[in-house]
Amino acid sequence: MEIIENEKAQFMLLAGFIIAIGLVITTALLNNIIFQGNMAGEAGSDPLKYDVVNMMQITADEMKSAYRNANGTSDSLKIANFSRQMQNFNGNLSKIYALRGGGINVVNDTSNWNNYRYANFTNNGMANGAANWTVIESVNNATIVVNISTITPPFNISITNSTKTWQINFTSPGNSIVSNSQIKANITSAYNISFVNGANVAGNYSITGNTTYGRTFIRARDYILNATVTFSTSKVRANLTIPVSVPW
Numbered sequence: 514m515e516i517i518e519n520e521k522a523q524f525m526l527l528a529g530f531i532i533a534i535g536l537v538i539t540t541a542l543l544n545n546i547i548f549q550g551n552m553a554g555e556a557g558s559d560p561l562k563y564d565v566v567n568m569m570q571i572t573a574d575e576m577k578s579a580y581r582n583a584n585g586t587s588d589s590l591k592i593a594n595f596s597r598q599m600q601n602f603n604g605n606l607s608k609i610y611a612l613r614g615g616g617i618n619v620v621n622d623t624s625n626w627n628n629y630r631y632a633n634f635t636n637n638g639m640a641n642g643a644a645n646w647t648v649i650e651s652v653n654n655a656t657i658v659v660n661i662s663t664i665t666p667p668f669n670i671s672i673t674n675s676t677k678t679w680q681i682n683f684t685s686p687g688n689s690i691v692s693n694s695q696i697k698a699n700i701t702s703a704y705n706i707s708f709v710n711g712a713n714v715a716g717n718y719s720i721t722g723n724t725t726y727g728r729t730f731i732r733a734r735d736y737i738l739n740a741t742v743t744f745s746t747s748k749v750r751a752n753l754t755i756p757v758s759v760p761w
């Protein structure tokens with residue numbers, strides 16, 4: 514009987530020890546969750562992380578919109594109209610941030626546009642971007658317009674479906690139009706359009722059409738314009754220059 518009672522006592526002690534350990538672990542986990550939640554809340558109120566990122570995005574979107582809206586009979590007039598819309602945007606944005614106790618200023622650099630320095634045919638439009646990349650997938654029909662200002666061959670546009678690849682090679686500057694009928698003569702089903710060796714060429718392009726899921730699209734690029742954004746609050750100050758691909 515004494516042996517049985519001793520065993521029961523030992524089991525009770527062991528059970529109590531396990532419960533105590535469980536409480537310690539549970540408390541530690543709860544404290545960690547609360548700590549992480551507080552850290553996330555503090556990050557959520559960090560203007561450098563969120564306000565600056567959001568401001569950069571809306572600035573890029575506004576620059577693209579201003580470029581598409583910049584109508585005129587000459588490039589100088591188009592640039593003037595572009596600059597006017599961006600000045601209005603900067604003024605309105607400054608008023609919004611002033612109400613929140615902050616300051617913001619956006620300065621646009623249109624020197625590439627002024628001097629006809631076209632973008633590269635890389636994924637981001639700059640010489641260090643990905644040279645081989647897919648411009649659009651699942652295409653039903655498309656028309657490709659390419660204006661090449663400088664080129665160091667090889668460069669080609671690759672049009673590929675599940676069974677076949679058709680490559681259009683370019684060796685010299687100039688304008689070229691690849692119609693939908695030309696593409697369909699070589700590729701008869703849904704296809705992808707890719708640029709190969711895009712770092713070897715600069716110019717502008719426009720690809721328009723629709724996809725197999727019924728959506729129209731346009732992929733176009735002329736220039737890379739730069740915007741320098743100065744953002745400040747009582748706690749932080751940021752001065753960033755961002756490249757923006759226009760028109761899209």
